[in-house]
Amino acid sequence: MAMDRFNVGPIVVLGAGINGAAIARELTLQGAEVLLVDAEDLAGGTTSYSSRLIHGGLRYLEYAEISLVRESLTERDRLLRLAGELVHPLELVIPVGNRFSGLISGAQRFFLKSGAAPKDGRGSLVIRLGLSLYDRFASGAVPNHRRLTSSQFAESGLNSSKFFTAFSYFDAQLTFPEQFVLAMVQDAQAAAKEEGGAFSMRTYQHVRREAETLFFSSIHPNHDSGEIAITPAAVINAAGPWVDTALAGLNVPSARLIGGTKGSHLITRAPDLCKTLGPRGVYAEAADGRPIFILPWNDACLIGTTDIRYDGDPAEAVASNEEIDYLIDATNSIFPEVGLTREDIQQHYCGVRPLPAVGEGSTSSITRSHVVHRHPGAPFPLYSIIGGKLTTCRSLAEDVVKAVLPDLGHDVARNSRERPLPPPYFGETPLEGPLLPDVNVPVPHVAYAIEHLAAKTLADLVERRLMLVFHPDLSRVCLRALGEQLSAAGWLDAAQIDQEVDHYVARLQKRYGKRVS
Ligand SMILES: Cc1cc2nc3c(=O)[nH]c(=O)nc-3n(C[C@H](O)[C@H](O)[C@H](O)COP(=O)(O)OP(=O)(O)OC[C@H]3O[C@@H](n4cnc5c(N)ncnc54)[C@H](O)[C@@H]3O)c2cc1C
Incomplete structure (x- = not known):
């Protein structure tokens, strides 16, 4: 089945978020000719509005998503090794308020994928069980979980009238997923050169289809180079929460694939919170049992997130007043001495998760796994990506290549499992010279x-x-x-x-x- 050269014609990837960029990179490693296209800018979608964690997803264990957690931990450890300048280990602390709570509701969620979060928070037994599994699935790239000593707990600033102990474990943080996408685009260019393929990217594009041909034109007001026509060998729709809109733009009929939920984050430089938090993040529960993160991030703290069904345009999603108050209240109930207020919030942001469309029910129970969905009857081999996380972008890309290449009569020749990902290159940093006012960027x-x-x-x-x-x-x-x-x-x-x-x-x-x- 394998051919000597990958000469089937261009493969078009729609959407230059973290998943589209990872897919483009994985395809160029095969020697393919790849065109990465975005309706706006690269990384302008959900990728820029996440919690910025590269994590196994401790919470998914409750929903019996064992293979997702395993895959995520493998990818986390791989990214720590291969993209160490972009992804770094992060210690997280889970405060605990009782011993036994959550056993029954946790079992309900594990076996039935339903059931509310426990009213009194998850107890130490449930948390310890989850963390032990987490350690077991990981490859030893970060330390195993442990219980804080009583003096560490006393110094942590955690609400001692609510919690009696806390566990520490490690995940990882990707400070800027935006720059991770840039790094992957640059590496796709490098891989194309190495493997004799081709890579190009077009942003701010409108796409229309006539029969088996796609026509791309710029929507940027200062750039009108006319239309280019491409007859693709395959099209991969990686438009995140816009997957259904992209299909409509291609005039390909499909059942609704995406049912987004929005999640908001706050950024604060409140000195009391940043000092109390120190270098560790906190993973705790808000009043409704939903998990929230309070993370050290750059020179600030990042607090998130919410999970609310959202049907509007993802580009218009903003943090509502209710969400801002909810996250402030949750932070104050975890760190009562901090007294966070609205005035302490420097900015916020909100993103829409590209989750699979499902009926009513708890948003937390919607799977965070990804699916590569084939569209039989489309005018060219067409695949839509449903779901996915920052953490699993590389393994998702491998899954896409494994689905697409055999359909095009090719074997998968290589993968990126051991390929380093250096940070994006911005040109030589001048030792002196002009700087941007107020922010000192060369x-x-x-x-x-x-x-x-x-x-x-x-x-x-x-x-x-x-x-x-x-x-x-x-x-x-x-x-x-x-x-x-x-x-x-x-x-x-x-x-x-x-x-x-x-x-x-x-x-x-x-x-x-x-x-x-
Ligand atoms: C609140 C929140 C917190 C999260 N936290 C984490 C976390 O901590 N860790 C983690 O692993 N994951 C996290 N995620 C999940 C993760 O951020 C997303 O799954 C991931 O960013 C999706 O990337 P994507 O490339 O599929 O989509 P996007 O980043 O949305 O990219 C889609 C791209 O497609 C483009 N596009 C739209 N329409 C078209 C079209 N017609 N043609 C061409 N291009 C088009 C858009 O402009 C956009 O650039 C979080 C998500 C949210 C919302």
């Missing part, structure tokens, strides 16, 4: 991001290349300087810079609750 990095990393708008630069969206000193002056760089490269009219900055400041306020002056 101006040549901006130029490099525009010229080589497909940045075309202020949002691309601020949110997904330079990560200035999280910088406390991001200012209008800085945004104007970025606008001038975009203008010099032809992506923004000089006369429009001030107006664009105004629009963007309004977006930061609406989407992130971030004030920029």
Whole structure:
């Protein structure tokens, strides 16, 4: 069955989030010709709005998702080894309020996949059981779980009227999934060169179909290069929460595949919370039994998340007042001395999980596993990706390649299981030279991001290349300087810079609750 060269024609991947980028990389390793296409910017979807954990998913054990937890832990340990500059170990503490609670409801969820979270929180027996399994499935890349000593517990700041002990275990943190996507795109370029394939990427694209041909055109106002036509060997729809919209855009009939739930996060630099937390995160339960994370993250704390059914446009999802209050209340019930208030929240963000469409029921019980869905009768081999996590993007990509290549008459030749993933390259860092005002980023990095990393708008630069969206000193002056760089490269009219900055400041306020002056 195997052919010498991979010469079936271009494989189109729709969606340049973490999964689309991982799939494109895995395909280029086979020597394929790959076109990665995004309706907007790379990593502009759910990938940028997650809890940023590379984790086994302790909670999934309750729902008997044993193989998902095993796979996630294998991938976690692999990423710690192969992408160590992007993913680092993170110690997490689970506070415990009683011994036996959760045994019955946990068994209900394990065997019946239903049942509410225990009213009194999960007890130490249930937690210990879960953590022991977690240790067993992992490969020893991080220390095993342990119980905090009584003095460590006393110094932890955890609510001692609610909890009597706590367990510590390790997972991992991917500080910037946005940059992980960039790294994978750069590695896909490298793999294409090594394996004699081809890789290209187009962002801000509209796609339409006529028979077996796809037509791509730019939707960026400053870039109109006409349409390009491609007759793909296969199309992989990795559009995350937009999977159904992408199918509609291709005019391919399908039952609804995605039933998203939204999750919000808060970012605070409240000194009392950051100091109390120190280098460890906390994984605890809110009043309704839903698990929440309070994580050290960059120079701040990241608090999340919620899980609410969501049918709107994922690009419009924002943290509601209720969600913000819920996360603040949960934090204060775990760390009562901290007294977190609305004023302490610097910004927030909200993402939509691309989960499988299911009927009514608890959102927590919806599987977090991924599915590669074939569309029989489509005009070309077509596959949609349902679900998935940051953590399993690489193994998902392997599954996609295993599904697609045999359909195209090829064997799978290689995989990325042992392939290192270096951080994204932004050009040489100059020892001296101009810096962006207020945030001190070298101006040549901006130029490099525009010229080589497909940045075309202020949002691309601020949110997904330079990560200035999280910088406390991001200012209008800085945004104007970025606008001038975009203008010099032809992506923004000089006369429009001030107006664009105004629009963007309004977006930061609406989407992130971030004030920029
Ligand atoms: C609140 C929350 C917390 C989470 N926390 C974690 C966590 O801690 N750890 C973890 O492992 N996972 C976590 N996840 C899950 C994880 O973030 C997602 O599963 C993952 O980011 C999905 O990536 P994706 O590439 O499939 O989708 P996306 O990142 O949404 O990418 C889809 C891309 O498709 C593009 N697109 C849309 N329509 C089209 C079209 N018609 N044509 C072409 N492109 C199109 C979009 O612009 C977007 O760039 C979390 C998710 C949420 C919501």
